[in-house]
Amino acid sequence: MTDKKINNGRRSFIKLMAVGAGVTATGIGALTPYRAEAITTNAHIVIVGAGAAGVSMANRLARETKGARITIIDRRELHTYQPGLTLVATGIWKPTKVVDSNAHYIPNKVNWIKETVTEFNPEGNEVVTDTGQRVAYDYLMVATGLELNFEAIEGMHAGLIGKHGIACVYDNPENAMNSWNVISQFTDEGGVGIFTRPPGAIKCAGAPLKIAMLTEHQLRTKGNRERAQLTYTAPATGLFSQPDVNEFLKSHLPERGFNMHWNSRLTAIDAQAKRATFQTAEGMQQVEYDFIHVVPPMRAPDALRNSMLAAQAGSFASGGWLEVNKHSLQHARFSNVFGAGDCVGTPIGKTAASVKAQVPVAVHNLLQVIQGKAADAAYNGYTSCPLVTEKGEAMLVEFDYDLKMVPSFGFINPLQRHWVPWVMKDYMLQGAYNAMLRGRV
Numbered sequence: 065m066t067d068k069k070i071n072n073g074r075r076s077f078i079k080l081m082a083v084g085a086g087v088t089a090t091g092i093g094a095l096t097p098y099r100a101e102a103i104t105t106n107a108h109i110v111i112v113g114a115g116a117a118g119v120s121m122a123n124r125l126a127r128e129t130k131g132a133r134i135t136i137i138d139r140r141e142l143h144t145y146q147p148g149l150t151l152v153a154t155g156i157w158k159p160t161k162v163v164d165s166n167a168h169y170i171p172n173k174v175n176w177i178k179e180t181v182t183e184f185n186p187e188g189n190e191v192v193t194d195t196g197q198r199v200a201y202d203y204l205m206v207a208t209g210l211e212l213n214f215e216a217i218e219g220m221h222a223g224l225i226g227k228h229g230i231a232c233v234y235d236n237p238e239n240a241m242n243s244w245n246v247i248s249q250f251t252d253e254g255g256v257g258i259f260t261r262p263p264g265a266i267k268c269a270g271a272p273l274k275i276a277m278l279t280e281h282q283l284r285t286k287g288n289r290e291r292a293q294l295t296y297t298a299p300a301t302g303l304f305s306q307p308d309v310n311e312f313l314k315s316h317l318p319e320r321g322f323n324m325h326w327n328s329r330l331t332a333i334d335a336q337a338k339r340a341t342f343q344t345a346e347g348m349q350q351v352e353y354d355f356i357h358v359v360p361p362m363r364a365p366d367a368l369r370n371s372m373l374a375a376q377a378g379s380f381a382s383g384g385w386l387e388v389n390k391h392s393l394q395h396a397r398f399s400n401v402f403g404a405g406d407c408v409g410t411p412i413g414k415t416a417a418s419v420k421a422q423v424p425v426a427v428h429n430l431l432q433v434i435q436g437k438a439a440d441a442a443y444n445g446y447t448s449c450p451l452v453t454e455k456g457e458a459m460l461v462e463f464d465y466d467l468k469m470v471p472s473f474g475f476i477n478p479l480q481r482h483w484v485p486w487v488m489k490d491y492m493l494q495g496a497y498n499a500m501l502r503g504r505v
């Protein structure tokens with residue numbers, strides 16, 4: 065796709081959107097209206113985590129309640145637009161584009177405690193922070209996101225990103241930029257490149273694939289494709305949870321020259337020697353590389369994982385995910401607790417698109433419970449990923465708990481690589497995300 069074609073198409077597309085196709089510029093679900101009238105309550109509602117989900121909850125609750133005391137707890141003052149990290153790590157965006165101040169988004173009406181919760185005590189209806197402050201609540205919204213568990217890979221830590229050929233898109237804007245530096249060097253020089261993916265739930269499961277495909281595209285653009293051997297390692301025998309997309313990717317990556325290594329899990333890395341160890345069906349295998357994209361296993365943050373709020377049994381227990389009803393997002397055992405975002409134990413989720421669909425449900429159901437009514441709104445598992453296949457081209461994949469495709473735009477085939485989802489990713493989704501933070505969509 066030429067830049068000229070993209071630019072012409074982009075102008076018409078943006079015009080089309082502007083006349084109100086109802087694109088929350090998102091491709092991320094239907095518009096969600098507010099309650100007609102705010103509810104009156106003197107409840108104290110505490111939100112833990114001021115990321116995508118927590119800030120969006122704070123805005124909705126501020127608007128949809130009268131008299132409530134709302135507190136949000138998070139030490140982090142800078143907000144990262146994480147979906148943009150993929151574009152930073154592939155040299156398309158500058159890191160400054162993905163960083164903002166949380167103070168722009170947290171409403172004045174909300175009391176912001178700039179501390180970290182170290183203990184959840186749902187039986188006593190309180191949380192404890194790292195300064196020892198005890199914060200009592202009537203209702204709790206858990207929105208802590210997740211934690212990158214680099215330590216699960218022997219020899220790996222975040223300080224290695226950008227050194228010794230190691231990249232990782234997931235950490236933060238600075239390390240996304242450091243990742244771009246090593247990707248840029250690798251695509252200049254060629255060599256052996258390895259892309260990894262851990263077992264278990266991860267946020268934006270499309271991101272490791274996007275990095276692999278954008279790196280391959282970069283090699284072609286520089287005329288260096290023949291100089292590189294690329295391997296994609298997967299912990300099982302699939303690449304993506306949605307079956308049609310999985311089938312597409314399983315033939316698309318080999319077509320682009322990736323060697324596929326199935327049932328393969330990165331267990332150790334020797335950064336100095338540029339050597340990675342994988343657990344495979346045939347036993348432990350060591351591979352020397354010039355470049356490696358490391359994706360660490362992910363889990364709920366310590367405080368949540370070690371608390372009574374975490375799933376105590378079943379498939380969500382090992383990650384310590386919040387034990388919620390997958391539709392109402394109400395805690396399975398503590399009825400005054402709700403959650404949204406990456407920390408919740410739902411079969412599908414862990415995208416900003418899911419946050420957009422979950423937050424209105426969690427907030428609505430909380431307000432119903434406050435009024436003594438049934439938690440009657442349901443999250444259907446909606447998630448979405450503009451699966452970037454190369455610069456200028458992506459697939460807009462949207463699906464639900466049934467793994468059924470639920471396309472927002474009838475005119476885009478979700479299985480077709482197209483410039484429209486690329487334009488959305490590059491130019492429009494950040495605006496939609498910011499509107500979500502403000503609780504407006």
Ligand SMILES: Cc1cc2nc3c(=O)[nH]c(=O)nc-3n(C[C@H](O)[C@H](O)[C@H](O)COP(=O)(O)OP(=O)(O)OC[C@H]3O[C@@H](n4cnc5c(N)ncnc54)[C@H](O)[C@@H]3O)c2cc1C
Nearest residue numbers: 113115116117146147181208209268405406414415416417
């Ligand atoms: C590389 C990458 C690419 C992505 N691409 C896409 C995409 O294309 N489309 C898409 O929809 N989504 C994408 N995502 C996923 C999306 O960004 C996340 O799903 C979303 O940010 C989750 O929001 P959250 O509020 O649950 O977590 P976060 O936004 O991570 O926020 C969690 C907050 O909780 C705070 N916190 C944690 N523990 C505590 C504690 N104990 N006490 C107080 N505060 C705490 C943290 O400081 C943080 O501010 C991507 C993510 C990454 C990393």
